[in-house]
């Protein structure tokens with residue numbers, strides 16, 4: 001049994017395009033052939049799960065191509081065209097195969113291609129033909145379309161945010177392959193698009209947690225192959241942006257439909273719970289310093305590079321400096337120029353900085369002043385939390401600077417702060433700090449669980465703000481809650497008549 005393995009992953013924040021331009025080819029980390037196994041094999045990532053599952057089935061994984069970039073603006077047409085054709089070339093060289101397992105994100109947008117995953121799905125399908133099963137694992141933040149569901153044999157999303165179940169869900173799509181290949185299993189999927197735009201919401205917090213429990217309950221039925229409540233990604237201004245529920249059953253379209261509508265109905269009923277409550281950075285820092293015990297982790301969610309923000313925002317840093325704490329640290333601020341200046345000066349020297357705030361006026365002005373160069377590193381380490389455990393990280397040369405009592409990690413690469421490893425790399429034990437600022441929305445929780453005494457989310461202006469109303473929506477195919485409070489229910493009423501944007505698929 002030969003299973004081709006590959007992927008294309010990008011969470012596209014179309015609003016970031018105006019600030020940083022289209023995402024170029026160079027932004028992608030591309031692994032080809034055996035490089036995929038060398039990089040992802042044995043890790044707790046999507047591909048780690050896919051590769052292990054192929055092994056456990058006694059099959060052989062045929063690695064094609066995998067491309068991934070940090071979330072950013074719309075993918076340049078030339079970059080997408082190049083990576084698409086390279087992925088297809090590599091897949092073609094893998095033929096003949098019995099199945100294809102892909103890691104896709106589900107919220108990738110390229111210039112001229114709103115639904116990158118469906119476009120890739122169609123291309124892969126036409127390459128391998130209708131009888132070779134093609135399965136994919138998606139991010140929770142996918143804006144899932146009927147076109148994607150239609151063209152693939154099975155689509156499964158992670159259910160946790162932080163995405164600590166990447167490995168398990170990667171395994172799940174491969175585990176379904178033998179049944180699909182042999183024709184013992186006939187996947188019948190039903191997608192219910194939910195007309196709602198929700199902010200970054202941890203899956204352990206209600207009502208997301210409740211939706212997860214309902215999904216897990218549905219998956220207990222052995223006729224159900226997979227079930228996911230996709231939160232969607234509101235940073236993409238595309239017609240189909242929004243949450244959705246996807247259920248795939250074995251040869252039972254009625255069950256898939258009933259289950260998907262049940263979950264979608266539950267989410268819709270509980271939608272008020274997803275409404276964001278915003279806390280300015282100054283308030284978050286004040287509350288953190290007033291806490292009886294540290295460390296309190298403050299998430300700079302609006303400037304999370306993991307949602308397409310520049311990562312060089314200064315609102316939280318400014319709030320930390322103004323609060324005057326001498327037990328505060330922040331990581332990581334993206335500013336290659338400042339890192340270069342620190343390198344030129346060397347450890348133990350003072351430099352004058354204009355830190356961050358280089359990309360636009362939205363994320364705050366540069367912070368100016370003298371900074372002490374405490375440490376310089378290569379910015380390389382491995383993730384040590386359940387979300388992608390073991391994956392190598394390279395944020396480029398990085399400096400630890402002391403700025404008026406605040407320890408700031410300044411990196412040459414844009415990166416979400418996923419766990420405490422990057423602090424340790426620079427000699428910082430976050431347990432000894434009162435306030436720890438991170439450039440992340442939710443994923444940091446996987447790494448700081450057991451460390452943080454409390455977690456606060458700071459909202460400042462930024463491209464990844466939780467305030468979904470802060471962005472102009474020019475392309476939506478219909479109303480969305482909470483922008484339009486009168487958005488009608490996505491579930492058709494029993495007598496018909498209700499709006500029905502759902503779509504039944506029987507691929």
Ligand SMILES: [Zn+2]
Pocket residue numbers: 139140141163
């Ligand atoms: Zn995600």
